Amino acid sequence: MNLKQLRYFLAVAEEGQMTAAAKRLHVAQPPLSYQIKQLELELGVPLFKRLPQGVVVTSAGKLLVGYAQQLTQLSATAENKIRALAHGITGTLNLGTVSSSAGVMPNQALLKWLHAHGDVQLELTEGNTYELLDDLHKRLLDVAIMRTPFNRQHLICRFFPAERMVAVLPQRFHQFENRRQLRLSDLDGLPLIKYRRFNELFHVAFLEQPFDPQFVMTCDDARTAMHWADHQIGVALVPRSLAATYDSGQVLIRSIADRRFETQLVLATTPESYATPLVAGFMDQFPQAQPVD
Template sequence: MDIRQLKYFLAVAEEGLVTKAANRLHITQSPLSQQMLLLEKELGVQLLQRTKKHIGLTEAGYVLKRKAEQILDLTQSAMNEVRETANGIRGKLTIGIINSSGRLLLPEVIQCFLQTYPLVSFDLRQGDTSRILELLNSHIIDIGFVRLPVDSSLYDYIATPTESMVMVANSQVITMDNAEELHLIHLKDQPLLIHRRYESIIFDYFHQNGLEPNILCTSDEIVPLLTWSLCGVGVAIVPEFAINLLSNPSLIVKKITEPIVTTSSALIWRKKEILPVTATHFINLLREKDISSCP
């Protein structure tokens, strides 16, 4: 018993005449009748009650009709899903993301992507840049958002908008003027909470001005730095987008303009490897669309 026989059987059961079923299937009557006899022989039961004017179903025939409908529906569904997956319309996209780029990825880019590919689901893995690279190299994720720079001999990438560095501090602990910007040297007496990636930049700036920075804490994660600054432990220096990770009215945020320190993140993927179609669609969207235009 195969799919073709089930289709033939359903046509006969629904039309009630072999001639009508044959016309519907665009075949001649003789091979259709032969297939019905072969099906009954294989199952060892009578499926059809034949008269000159009509063909009905036996009790076994009704059972097969219900099962055949289910099988054919499932077969069609499987075919559709396989084709949609192959075309990147359906499937799961596994993305690695650094915490500080959460605002950049979610919800704007995902929202845009789902407008075109609503059947795609996501698996997000978080960590610092080194962790995302590890997941990417282990083929656990398809694509990843990381901080630049990256090794361009190993990865292709699309850079996202440049971010300024900002100071984040508890307003009840540190008193500052109302200016929206400040020089890093204004923080010379403050305990600093910094991301390890920017440690050398901050040291170099203070040393060039004959000062020694008061580095209270370095971290590979940004959220702890923001949490400590909220508690009044020190002053965090983080990328601008990172402040969305911990929004609180008690926090002061000021852009650092001297020195001008910027950072960029990027969507990266392994070079010279075939990506899942869903990942290719996502990359193309990031290339072609202005993220700020997404709702």
């Protein structure tokens, strides 16, 4: 099994036809079919079910798709980084971002750096903190913007200012119009929408309260929590920067007084990636690194 076969395999899997895949790859169909057949013989399983109108990926083929995508992406990244090393700060920067980073990135430091390095391209990947952390360690990402808490061992980190969590309230909760912040006790009886990222934080904080919180929804994206609060479904508990970014004007945004309801965005990379001029130049636009061994 080689990278050429994997690239051919992915093209066929994505196109659903040998003819279309051959056209996309700029190769004749017989060599393409031969490489796919050799890959199936080597693995000992059929990867496609042949049909009159095209091909369908088998269960074994579906399993291979994920691995093939990772291997081909890693190969392309390695090639890009090695070539870019000889030219200094140039090439493609693979940047991972969590949805709740929209309030702080992009910022002026990033825009200034990109303007000064016109040969740099950004390849963005969105995901949750744990997905991005895994991709960092697999070298599929150069840098990632993640949200605490997470394991920072063997990473070089730049920390954005800590921020409070807020309650995003539908306007029907007019009793809070003249309040600047809410206590946890004020959330008693309210329909709450939580961002799954903070499950543990909420669990610990509410253990000390004399009531059980009423969670009506849990979601994987803070923007989704905001969207549902905007549609009057419940009270979203999200970071302040994200609430300010996506404020529709149809909700009340109030700080939560409990200091445990704080969070922080972190720009992180691995020591191996930081050794390249591209990543080091990018990271150096932000506050002093705090590597953790």
